[in-house]
Amino acid sequence: MKRALPVTREENFPEWYQAVVDQADLAETSPVRGCMIVKPWGWGIWELIQAALDKRIKETGHENCYFPLFIPMSFIAQEASHVEGFAKEMAVVTHHRLKAQDGKLVVDPTSELEEPLVVRPTSETIIGDAFRRWISSYRDLPILINQWANVVRWEMRTRMFLRTTEFLWQEGHTAHASKDDALAETLKMLEVYRELAEDVLAMPVVVGEKPENERFPGADSTFSIEAMMQDGKALQAGTSHYLGTNFARAQNIRYQSASGELEYCHTTSWGVSTRLIGGVIMTHGDDDGLRLPPRIAPKQVVIVPMLREKPEDAELLVYCEALKDLLDGVTAFGQPLRAHLDKKPVRSANKRWDWLRRGAPILLEVGPRDMANNQVTMIRRDRLRDGDKVISAGLARADFVLHAPELLAEIQANLFAEAKARLDANIRADLKDFDAIGAYFGAAEEDDAKSVFKGFVRAPWARPTGAELVEVETRLKALKLTLRNVPAGQTSASGACVFTGRPAVEDIIIARAY
Amino acid sequence: MKRALPVTREENFPEWYQAVVDQADLAETSPVRGCMIVKPWGWGIWELIQAALDKRIKETGHENCYFPLFIPMSFIAQEASHVEGFAKEMAVVTHHRLKAQDGKLVVDPTSELEEPLVVRPTSETIIGDAFRRWISSYRDLPILINQWANVVRWEMRTRMFLRTTEFLWQEGHTAHASKDDALAETLKMLEVYRELAEDVLAMPVVVGEKPENERFPGADSTFSIEAMMQDGKALQAGTSHYLGTNFARAQNIRYQSASGELEYCHTTSWGVSTRLIGGVIMTHGDDDGLRLPPRIAPKQVVIVPMLREKPEDAELLVYCEALKDLLDGVTAFGQPLRAHLDKKPVRSANKRWDWLRRGAPILLEVGPRDMANNQVTMIRRDRLRDGDKVISAGLARADFVLHAPELLAEIQANLFAEAKARLDANIRADLKDFDAIGAYFGAAEEDDAKSVFKGFVRAPWARPTGAELVEVETRLKALKLTLRNVPAGQTSASGACVFTGRPAVEDIIIARAY
Structure with missing residues (x-):
């Protein structure tokens, strides 16, 4: 019987992944750096994911709309952490005309824009600007919207579906009168994502809150669903953010309360992307190719x-x-x-x-x-x-x-x-100190492609912050590890924090990740 | 009873149009020049148009896929007429990074791209490049694909839905072994568009072929559906192009025939856009607002x-x-x-x-x-x-x-x-010379907003080409008129060409247009 793929998962997981993308006819590289062509079979999968999620987004009271592809450069600068997180690598439109010169096409220097436009990496700023116009009274709240769109982040290392310069996603954006309402919304959409992942994609996930250092730039809290790929690595498959009043303050999104006070709105955003298709491949694929739920x-x-x-x-x-x-x-x-x-x-x-x-x-x-x-x-x-x-x-x-x-x-x-x-079977909860965790995962220099399967570690921690958290991050990074999330539903913690030795307040998931 | 709109169609048609867009809560202007925000009610209409058309596109054997947003500048230069038609006004990405400088965000000059990328104004060139890779034998043909996407054309004068810098559309692209197959495809999709316009949007159209000077840049023939707005103007609501072997020659899209010869493919493309929503407004709206089929x-x-x-x-x-x-x-x-x-x-x-x-x-x-x-x-x-x-x-x-x-x-x-x-009732077929046509439409200087309703003129013509056609175009342009299309199904022509006086070969539609 004909062997389907040129390489097995065990031989070389990244090469196996690429072979599935090719041989299942899902997508191919394009002449544009980091952008892919999604072929009919891959696009058909995305259409079904979209339909399943869109139905749930509408059932939970959200309406779809559409905002511009371009964002004025000055908008990106409005929210300080957002600048830090996103301003680095984006496609920047600076001109609006080409012209023929000496038989070649060149950019017409006279067509330079007064203000450069970035191709949206995410739309908090342009949507927040609309929220400011749309909201005046508590009666206007909540605002619950979503858009299906393409976004661009200028990635240095790309991999089909998992990390591409242009990708497709949905981004939900909502505004609420109170923190309670906004947090409830954030968690509601997290649950929608869990259900999508588990019931539609047949991809089990760990649901939880990201630690401070892994939050979305500008968020007060970020929640995620984390799936385990067949090489043991974590894939962040969806995120839901409670943005507090950070964007509202930066963009002056306010409402008059029932008692007549002007208050800042509490906003949220949440998204999943074509990355989910990468998750499906690495969850269900085998040495004969893709297996689709x-x-x-x-x-x-x-x-x-x-x-x-x-x-x-x-x-x-x-x-x-x-x-x-x-x-x-x-x-x-x-x-x-x-x-x-x-x-x-x-x-x-x-x-x-x-x-x-x-x-x-x-x-x-x-x-x-x-x-x-x-x-x-x-x-x-x-x-x-x-x-x-x-x-x-x-x-x-x-x-x-x-x-x-x-x-x-x-x-x-x-x-x-x-x-x-x-x-x-592959969440180790018995490793009680950092050295044991390091020994389990092994040296970072090991060739990724040939590394032995390692799953997640669930370890007690004391929720360090600030400089202490930076140090934790540095120690983990040396082993190519990251903090994934704090699984939901924890009622008590026991033991000592694997990083600080202090009494733990909860468990956190540590893993190598995509 | 409360009057719904601040202005009637008769008082000022363009202002009435904008009032309907506002008051029916369809869309609003954005802070990005020429780009609009499509609000939930407007987007809901687009989703229904998409669903109706997508069903028909799939039923006629096409598959959806997705190509990159960006096109390398050199691709645009490949097809000569295409350059002429599209190279002028496009969004050009030249850099990929912003940086903070003196407390402000600026474009990082060290991030300049080796080759500028344009944001797709249409995707013939990037899709043709894939066709070249995908097609080797006659057995690979036909290739029938479609994508739903956003495109950008840097328009100087924009109007909600009708002409915006960014707009949403579908673009179908197909490759065939013969002219007959490709022409049949072109006409099949034209019929799909007619059915969409008439049966779904309740918007009657004149189906026909565009004259040479109105063809898509790079097409051998272009067909359109033309609707009549309530001010009498024509709206080109959808186009279907037979591209001959022009793109195939420019991009080397060839196949080996059954007899072993290397042949160029015949390609087509066809599209409709969010402009259709503008058509619905101007077809069905009244002085109380929008009326939706x-x-x-x-x-x-x-x-x-x-x-x-x-x-x-x-x-x-x-x-x-x-x-x-x-x-x-x-x-x-x-x-x-x-x-x-x-x-x-x-x-x-x-x-x-x-x-x-x-x-x-x-x-x-x-x-x-x-x-x-x-x-x-x-x-x-x-x-x-x-x-x-x-x-x-x-x-x-x-x-x-x-x-x-x-x-x-x-x-x-x-x-x-x-x-x-x-x-x-508003297609005049009794005007037998150019002066009569000019007199019917009246002077071009007349204020558009207050012009009396003028419909279409259907007049005999001799299908002039080249310099003679340029002259016809110039004469019409002085009266703000354009040639719309040659209605399909004509079996014979009578009378003299209103432009040249020579015996007519067919009738053509002349109108003011959006």
Whole structure:
């Protein structure tokens, strides 16, 4: 049986990742530094993620709108920490015209803008400016909006989906009368992200609050969902920020309260991006390629007729068309099942591997014998192990159609359970001092690609701040480690802080990360 | 009865347009020159247009994907006419970093890019570059893709939705083995646009081919749909281009034919944009605000309880909630009906006008008397005439729910019929020479805002080309007129060309235009 990928996860995880992106036909590099081309299969996954999340964003009372791509340079300067965090690497538009000169195109120097524009790296400042205009009274609050947009951050090292110069995301922005309301909103959207990750992407996450040094620039508190990739590293998969009154003060976003006082609004922002697709790859992919949770598979059931370029092909196609028609009438996960009949004149064995690499959850191979017996032959992608495919032959066609929704639900649940077991089994909570943690993760110089799997460490800490926290960060950085988040739902802490030796106030997750 | 807008269409059409954009809460100007903020009601309309078109784009075999926002400057230079048409006014990214200096943010001069990047004004060049990599054999053809994206053209004079520096659109790009295939594709998508405009937006259009001087830069032929606004001007609402082998030659997009020859691909592109929303406003709006065809109304039925800030309000709200639940179970145009219950603590009369100005197709006002009789009171937006509302009181609630889908379909049909009658009645085909046409349209110096309604002129022409066409264009331009398109389906022509006096080969539409 044909081996699908040129490299296994164990041999070289980053190369394996790139091989899945290529061979599952998700995306490719573009001629523009750090920007990718998202191909139809990758984009189809993103459309399904968008639809699932957009529904939840609307159900929680938010409305979509759209703000400009460009932000005047002076806006970026308004919020001090925001400048620090974002002003460094952004695409800057300085001119608005090209002209021909000596047979070449050049930037027309007479078209220089009075004020440079940056391509939005995030939209707090331009949206805050609108909030200031929109809000005058407590009756105008809360304002609950979201936009789906492209953003640009000039990244030095890029990796498909995980870190690209341009990426696609949604950014929610809300304004409230009180801290309580704004914090409740921040946590509500964090829960929406957890549900999206776990129930839709089948990607289990650790939900918690980021430590001070990992907050969004300008936030009072930042919460995240952290997923564990198959190399043990953490992927920050979504963040939700309580911005306090920081942006409101910087941008003068105020409201008149019921008692007539002028008060600053409390604002929030929250976002997830195309990075989630990278998370799906590194959560569910195997050495044969991608495995897609059915909820986000652009095609959930793919029918491959075993064509032989003979006259009998016509009859086989009729049989397969009828099968597709039956599947089109089926509902899975509350939506029409997405079935696809692959009629391309390509050898069936190649087709099989094309679809398996792409991660289609169920492949139906249909040959003349299946047709004669009114049957189908099924390959379940989640049960494929290193090319050793589990084939269910001789399934009655009607039975398959009848049970397709359950099968898809079972595959969705299996993928989640597998990932959840890995996450749960790989959070070490028994390492009680920094040296033990360092020994567990091993030297930072080790070649990333060949490093042995290391998961998360959950360790007690005393929540150091200021200079002490900077020192913690420095010690961790030397081992390529970062503080991820303080898992939610902790009621008490025990033991000594692994960094300071003082009594711990809570546990925190430490990991290598993307 | 409260007058909705500060200005009528007759008083000043451009000011009326802007008043509708404001008062229907569709969009507002942003601090970024020429860029607008699309507000939730405007964005909701765009989402519905997107969904309707995306469905049709997929049904015709196209797949969505996503290409970079930035295009290297050298790419723009590849196709000569394209340079001519687009190289002039574009946003140019020249640097990738800001830095603090003397307490201010400035562009860091050390971050200058080796090659400037333009923000895409359209994506033929960057997508063609991918086509070159993707296509090697005739078996790879056709390639049928589409993307939903933001694009930027540095416009000097902007107007909300109609001409903005940044706008949202879809751009389809396809590659084919032959001219016949590519032309068929071009016309297929033109028909998709006609159907979208007429069946979804209720906006009748003239379908036809653009004359040579109005073609897309780099196209062999350009087709358009042209709608007539209520001031008689034409709005180009969608275009579909057959690009011949021009881009393929410039970018070396070739395939090996079945007989083994290397051939250039024939490519197409086609797009519609947020400009369509401007078309909807100027097709259906009246002196009370916007009127929305139900298919693209974010809320199709709005329930306004006549609240009095008294204890009885609670019971009234229960009655209205039950009504909304009933409507939520109804299907209109094959989708769940979009009902909305407006519970905001605002005076009911203000609410009424808010919703009427926004163009909600059906408003249900529900007071204690309606509740007592199990009834509703209905205002149909399409039957409102200059504030003289047509109220249907005493409708049984169950009857309304039962008939809501038909009512919405009737409103959709009415709006189309009204616009269609206006279009048909205002195409003058009896003006047989240029002087008569000039006299009909009147002097160009006339104040646009106060000009008397002028529709389209359909006149015979001999399809002049080259210098002769340039002269025609110049003569028309002096009267602020343009050639719109040659209506499809003409079988024969009669009479003399109004420009050259030679025997005509077909009729062409002449009009003032947006």
